[in-house]
Every structure is written in C-alpha cells, then in structure tokens.
Amino acid sequence: MDRFRIEGRQLLNGTIPVSGSKNAALPILFSTLLGGGLTIGNIPCLRDITTAIKLLSQLGIQAGHDSSRAAWASNISFSERDLTPTEAPYDLVRVMRASILCLGPLLARRKKARVSLPGGCLIGARPVDLHLHALQKMGARISIDHGYIDASTDGLVGCDIHLSYPTVTGTENILMAAVLASGTSRISNAAQEPEIADLAHCLVARGAKITGIGSSVLEITGVDELGDARYDVMFDRIEAGTFLVAGALMGDPLSISGVLPDQMSSIIATLEEMGAEIEITGNRITLSRVLFPRGSTVMTDPYPGFPTDMQAQILPLMAISTGPSTLIETVFESRFTHVMEMNRMGANIEVRGSHAFVRGECSLEGACVMASDLRASAGLVLAGLVAHGETTVQRVYHIDRGYERIEEKLSGVGGKIWRESEEV
Numbered sequence: 001m002d003r004f005r006i007e008g009r010q011l012l013n014g015t016i017p018v019s020g021s022k023n024a025a026l027p028i029l030f031s032t033l034l035g036g037g038l039t040i041g042n043i044p045c046l047r048d049i050t051t052a053i054k055l056l057s058q059l060g061i062q063a064g065h066d067s068s069r070a071a072w073a074s075n076i077s078f079s080e081r082d083l084t085p086t087e088a089p090y091d092l093v094r095v096m097r098a099s100i101l102c103l104g105p106l107l108a109r110r111k112k113a114r115v116s117l118p119g120g121c122l123i124g125a126r127p128v129d130l131h132l133h134a135l136q137k138m139g140a141r142i143s144i145d146h147g148y149i150d151a152s153t154d155g156l157v158g159c160d161i162h163l164s165y166p167t168v169t170g171t172e173n174i175l176m177a178a179v180l181a182s183g184t185s186r187i188s189n190a191a192q193e194p195e196i197a198d199l200a201h202c203l204v205a206r207g208a209k210i211t212g213i214g215s216s217v218l219e220i221t222g223v224d225e226l227g228d229a230r231y232d233v234m235f236d237r238i239e240a241g242t243f244l245v246a247g248a249l250m251g252d253p254l255s256i257s258g259v260l261p262d263q264m265s266s267i268i269a270t271l272e273e274m275g276a277e278i279e280i281t282g283n284r285i286t287l288s289r290v291l292f293p294r295g296s297t298v299m300t301d302p303y304p305g306f307p308t309d310m311q312a313q314i315l316p317l318m319a320i321s322t323g324p325s326t327l328i329e330t331v332f333e334s335r336f337t338h339v340m341e342m343n344r345m346g347a348n349i350e351v352r353g354s355h356a357f358v359r360g361e362c363s364l365e366g367a368c369v370m371a372s373d374l375r376a377s378a379g380l381v382l383a384g385l386v387a388h389g390e391t392t393v394q395r396v397y398h399i400d401r402g403y404e405r406i407e408e409k410l411s412g413v414g415g416k417i418w419r420e421s422e423e424v
C-alpha cells in the first residue's frame with residue numbers, strides 16, 4: 001500500500017495537462033461488448049481502467065496490447081475473441097462498481113449475463129434497481145441469485161423508459177442495450193452528464209442511431225450490428241476541477257489545458273463566487289490563489305449542477321474562507337467520510353444529514369490522515385497542499401482508481417508531494 005507525503009504551502013506555477021476521463025472511458029470500454037472493432041484513444045492510465053480491461057478479457061474481448069502499467073498505451077484496440085462468456089465475477093465488480101456497465105451490452109449482444117451485484121459502498125447504498133427495471137421493460141428476464149444478477153432474453157425490444165432519477169450508469173446501460181434492441185427506445189429524464197454524450201458519440205461513430213445526445217431525452221433506433229471505428233475519450237472534468245481548486249488554494253498562477261470550459265461551468269461559477277479570477281483561453285483555464293476566499297453555499301446535483309464528485313475537493317477552500325459555507329449533498333446519502341479527517345487537520349466542519357456546515361477562517365495544519373474513497377482522497381491531498389507543515393495521506397490506492405499520476409502532475413508545477421510505500 002502506498003501513501004503520499006505532502007509538504008504544504010508550496011506555490012503552484014505552470015500548466016497541468018488534463019487526462020482522459022475515467023467516467024467516459026469506462027462505459028466506452030464496456031461498449032466493446034456490443035461487437036465491432038474499436039480503437040480507443042486518450043485512455044487514462046488508472047486502476048479502474050486496468051480492472052475494466054481485465055474484466056473485458058474474461059468476457060472474451062481482446063485488448064491489442066499488454067495493459068499492465070509498464071506497457072501502458074493511451075490508444076488501445078479492442079476486438080471480440082469469444083462470445084460465450086457472460087459472467088462478471090464478484091472479485092472484479094467488488095473493486096469497481098462501474099462493472100455493472102457490462103450488463104446492458106452483454107444482454108443485447110449475447111442475450112445472457114450474470115453480473116455480481118455491486119452492493120453499497122462508503123458513499124451510499126447505490127442500488128441498481130433503475131437499470132434492472134428498464135432492462136426488464138425491454139424484455140429481459142432478471143432474477144437475483146446468491147448475490148448475482150442473472151439476466152437473459154430472447155431478444156431485447158425497444159420501448160419508452162422514464163427514469164425516476166437521472167442515473168448516470170443506468171442511462172449508459174440502457175443506451176447500450178437499446179443500440180442493438182429491435183425497434184425504437186426513448187429514454188426520458190436521462191442523465192445529461194457529458195460522459196454520456198461521449199459514449200453516445202462513440203456508438204454513433206460505429207453505426208448506432210441515436211438522437212437527442214446531450215439532452216434529457218434520448219431516442220435510439222436499434223441496428224443489427226455495430227461496425228469498426230476509432231474514438232478519443234473526452235477530458236476528465238473532475239480531474240480538471242480538482243486542479244482548479246488546487247489553483248484557487250496555491251496557484252501562482254496555475255493553468256489546466258485540454259479541457260472544454262463550457263462543460264465545467266458549475267465548477268467555474270462556484271470558484272468565481274468564492275473570489276477566484278478565472279481566465280479562459282480556448283481549451284485552457286488559468287487562475288491564481290485566492291487570498292481571501294469568500295464562503296459560499298454549494299449544492300451537488302446531476303449535470304449541469306455542481307458535481308458530487310467535486311464536493312470533497314471544494315471543502316478545503318471553504319475551510320479557509322473568510323466566512324461560513326454550507327455544502328449540501330443531494331446525490332449520495334453518506335458522502336462525508338473525509339470531513340472527520342479534514343477536521344483533524346484543523347477544519348471546523350459539522351455534518352448534519354445531507355448538510356456540511358463549514359465554519360471557515362481555519363488555518364489548516366499538516367497531519368496523518370486516511371483516505372476512504374476516491375474523491376475523499378483528492379480532497380485530503382488538496383487540504384495537504386494548503387496546510388502548514390507535513391501531511392501524510394494513507395491508502396492512496398483509492399486515488400489511483402481515478403487520478404493519473406496525480407503526484408507527478410502536482411510536482412511538475414512546484415508541489416512537494418511524494419509517493420512512499422506504506423508499512424503494513
């Protein structure tokens with residue numbers, strides 16, 4: 001197990017290139033189960049991506065290279081080798097919930113799937129009932145057996161699906177299933193996250209018929225098969241937002257490059273409200289540290305709202321602000337595990353239900369803290385960057401799920417952050 005050691009209060013100056021998006025790359029990777037050959041570019045080197053490629057290989061999808069870290073390439077070609085396997089086992093689903101994304105494609109292409117139930121996690125219960133109801137409506141027979149979703153069909157049939165909540169992976173699973181279903185499907189109240197549009201554009205490039213991309217109503221007319229294509233994954237909005245907060249904390253100035261600023265408006269607006277002066281030039285965003293950040297009220301929401309995947313990262317800025325802030329988490333019921341650790345660094349945050357009340361005016365101090373999930377880890381790294389003295393963030397395997405070489409990217413702009421092996 002690795003940990004990060006961070007020497008705080010170093011000014012960050014320069015440009016950080018933003019990597020390909022984890023949450024766009026994963027559904028695109030699982031879409032290879034729909035058939036056809038696909039070369040994917042701009043794939044980030046992340047633990048979740050290697051897990052996905054391992055699962056795909058067990059499901060008969062061949063990656064055109066050795067996907068180990070040492071031999072990593074950001075362009076990888078995928079092709080179908082064997083259409084018989086249909087099981088996503090617990091040991092892989094357990095380490096990555098997004099494995100549920102193989103359910104829709106497997107059912108559509110192979111008419112059968114056995115996928116371990118992902119179960120709850122530290123950020124909330126995270127059921128998949130909306131995925132299952134929609135697939136049942138399309139003609140899947142589904143039962144739960146010893147912790148596994150057992151699904152089969154004689155052929156999926158397009159239909160109207162209204163989602164009672166705009167679930168992200170739910171929308172992606174249904175979209176992928178509908179692409180090979182017979183007839184037309186209409187998904188209303190679909191999630192509108194840009195990563196879903198990225199998946200849809202990739203499917204269209206392979207011959208899928210989808211309209212309404214980027215909106216809350218998707219219409220899909222099924223096709224018999226998908227063709228070959230090459231597709232580059234979009235930038236990671238959450239990685240980009242994380243570095244923007246680093247800029248607001250310690251930028252001198254700090255830029256991020258390779259982004260579409262329009263897709264980051266809620267994060268940019270929040271930072272501006274807190275006092276950041278943000279300059280946007282093409283696909284680059286620049287800001288400097290905010291000497292006296294203002295407190296704010298931020299509520300997480302589905303896109304285009306403020307992303308829940310950014311709430312742990314905005315907290316250190318709130319903690320040092322000149323006035324109080326309130327952070328309201330509406331997407332997941334228990335996504336505040338980082339608060340206790342931030343309080344150990346001197347923050348003054350009180351959680352009551354879905355609300356975190358941040359007193360502000362704190363001077364954060366380095367401490368030994370423990371990461372409990374992916375974004376919690378990122379929030380603790382940011383707290384370490386602005387804290388006085390040394391911070392140690394333990395269990396950084398969480399951050400390796402979703403941030404590509406974060407310590408190298410931060411060191412490259414002047415941060416003092418080192419990866420060390422943790423003694424167990």
Ligand SMILES: CC(=O)N[C@H]1[C@@H](OP(=O)(O)OP(=O)(O)OC[C@H]2O[C@@H](n3ccc(=O)[nH]c3=O)[C@H](O)[C@@H]2O)O[C@H](CO)[C@@H](O)[C@@H]1O
Pocket residue numbers: 023026098124125126127128129130131132165166167168169170191302308309331332333
């Ligand atoms: C791999 C990926 O893209 N992960 C993202 C995806 O997760 P994920 O797709 O799991 O998140 P959802 O949008 O599905 O979940 C949002 C809310 O809906 C609830 N829900 C969801 C499905 C369902 O069948 N029933 C149900 O009740 C969940 O418990 C949660 O409270 O979107 C989240 C919300 O933006 C992000 O935090 C995750 O980073």
Ligand SMILES: C=C(OP(=O)(O)O)C(=O)O
Pocket residue numbers: 023096097098309374375402
């Ligand atoms: C919660 C996240 O990922 P996942 O849905 O894969 O757990 C995340 O990216 O912050």
